[in-house]
Amino acid sequence: MPKIEANSVNYNSIIGSDFKNVASSRKGPRHHSPLIISIAASLIGVIIVSVVLAHSNQSTLAKVNLSNTAVNSTAKEIPLAQKTVADRIENQVIWIAEKPTALSVATFAAEELALAAEEIQAMPVVTPLEEVTRVTIEVKKGDTLSSIFSELDIHTELTRLLNLGKDAKPFKKIYPGQKLHFLFGASGLNTIELEKSITKSLFLYRNDESFIVEEAHRELNKISQVATGTINNSLFLAGQNAGMSDGLIMDLAGIFGWDIDFALDIRKGDNFTVLYEELYLEGEKVRDGNIISAEFINNGRQYRAFRYTDSHEKTEYYSPDGKSMRKPFLRTPVNLARISSYFNLRRKHPILNKIRAHKGVDYAASTGTPIMASGDGKVVHRGKKGGYGNTVILRHGNTYTTLYAHMSKYAKSTGVGSSVRQAQIIGYIGSSGLATGPHLHYEFRVNGVHRNPLKVKLPSAKPLPDSEMDRFQASIQPLVVQLDAYTQNALVMRDL
Numbered sequence: 001m002p003k004i005e006a007n008s009v010n011y012n013s014i015i016g017s018d019f020k021n022v023a024s025s026r027k028g029p030r031h032h033s034p035l036i037i038s039i040a041a042s043l044i045g046v047i048i049v050s051v052v053l054a055h056s057n058q059s060t061l062a063k064v065n066l067s068n069t070a071v072n073s074t075a076k077e078i079p080l081a082q083k084t085v086a087d088r089i090e091n092q093v094i095w096i097a098e099k100p101t102a103l104s105v106a107t108f109a110a111e112e113l114a115l116a117a118e119e120i121q122a123m124p125v126v127t128p129l130e131e132v133t134r135v136t137i138e139v140k141k142g143d144t145l146s147s148i149f150s151e152l153d154i155h156t157e158l159t160r161l162l163n164l165g166k167d168a169k170p171f172k173k174i175y176p177g178q179k180l181h182f183l184f185g186a187s188g189l190n191t192i193e194l195e196k197s198i199t200k201s202l203f204l205y206r207n208d209e210s211f212i213v214e215e216a217h218r219e220l221n222k223i224s225q226v227a228t229g230t231i232n233n234s235l236f237l238a239g240q241n242a243g244m245s246d247g248l249i250m251d252l253a254g255i256f257g258w259d260i261d262f263a264l265d266i267r268k269g270d271n272f273t274v275l276y277e278e279l280y281l282e283g284e285k286v287r288d289g290n291i292i293s294a295e296f297i298n299n300g301r302q303y304r305a306f307r308y309t310d311s312h313e314k315t316e317y318y319s320p321d322g323k324s325m326r327k328p329f330l331r332t333p334v335n336l337a338r339i340s341s342y343f344n345l346r347r348k349h350p351i352l353n354k355i356r357a358h359k360g361v362d363y364a365a366s367t368g369t370p371i372m373a374s375g376d377g378k379v380v381h382r383g384k385k386g387g388y389g390n391t392v393i394l395r396h397g398n399t400y401t402t403l404y405a406h407m408s409k410y411a412k413s414t415g416v417g418s419s420v421r422q423a424q425i426i427g428y429i430g431s432s433g434l435a436t437g438p439h440l441h442y443e444f445r446v447n448g449v450h451r452n453p454l455k456v457k458l459p460s461a462k463p464l465p466d467s468e469m470d471r472f473q474a475s476i477q478p479l480v481v482q483l484d485a486y487t488q489n490a491l492v493m494r495d496l
């Protein structure tokens, strides 16, 4: 009995590609030799194995006669008419791949067994080879859609693609690193897949003189993770020691950044516990997901934050009592700066050399570093202001004003009277006015009185409305239990 191996068989070459021949050949009784039936059984095995492979690992499918659509688990009905290449067997395979239940595979196997055996008898010994070839192009710098289509010698298809109008838009914005898959059958280009992201693909199925466009999504699996660490030097080092990615450390700093100044307030022995998601695709980690809850102990004081999506689909981090972690004011209106001068009512001025109250905080950074609005507000002054140089003053409601001096230039759309959002860029660091070097001079006034921006008690965010509290408490309860367990455990580990 001949041994048939999955890799060496091209079943189309034996079965043939013309379904009509098969159909007409079914009339009348037939004798099925055991040999042919066993070959057919092996072939069906190959097909089923291929389908399973297609689901488990797309990249192993170099020359398996399957349309790429079979791999795309969420793609809906694919009109059979557009399958210019596929013969009937292939269509069956695709159908199974879309609904891969054990039952359907088994039913298919039984029905096709008899049919395939008949086909083998009906076909001439030599039939033209028909295969679907898959070509993957990774976009390189300088590539254009036109250059790629020319390279593949399918320039006429480009016109059809561009005729799709707005559906073709994502194809016009390809960028280096992105992948395009082309499937070719006997009659030419069959399917184009553009990987828009790791979870999103855009499929173009060839249909007469045009394409049918379909977007498909792959779901990422979320797996909960926990990281815990104690700070010796910096949050960054402690986070890295705890196995956290840089992005995750930044997220953690971002959540607590309104309460804790990570440049000034951090003490040796501060510690943190973070519950977060890791996102997986087909068993491989893709990236970190969201922080679900976290605890930070700063100088003996406990801060906790929980991610919560309210009944209006708005997601934020909240303290256990339902107050947003996000405060109406940023403590520091500039990132990547160091404090070069503190709030001091009896400071000797570095240029004037006289005792002159320093009613703000200076942040030194290179010229051009962006300056952010520390809170939502309205621009009430923008222009030169004596020794302050180029200055912006914001009003935040009736109680608060903030001032930003020595700017090198202003940001667009921040003229007097315009509204700005918290963290919106309002200008750039410079040394205009009386300044020894590029820095931001920042002032914070409460009811017109200068206050130390680093010490002033910032107003807290509005808590969740009463109507939301029960839902919030119910939602965070399991996270509180989890966090308690992990922090207890971490405490025990530290004391050992």
Ligand SMILES: [Zn+2]
Pocket (backbone or CB within 6 Å): 341, 358, 360, 361, 362, 440, 441, 442
């Ligand atoms: Zn200053």
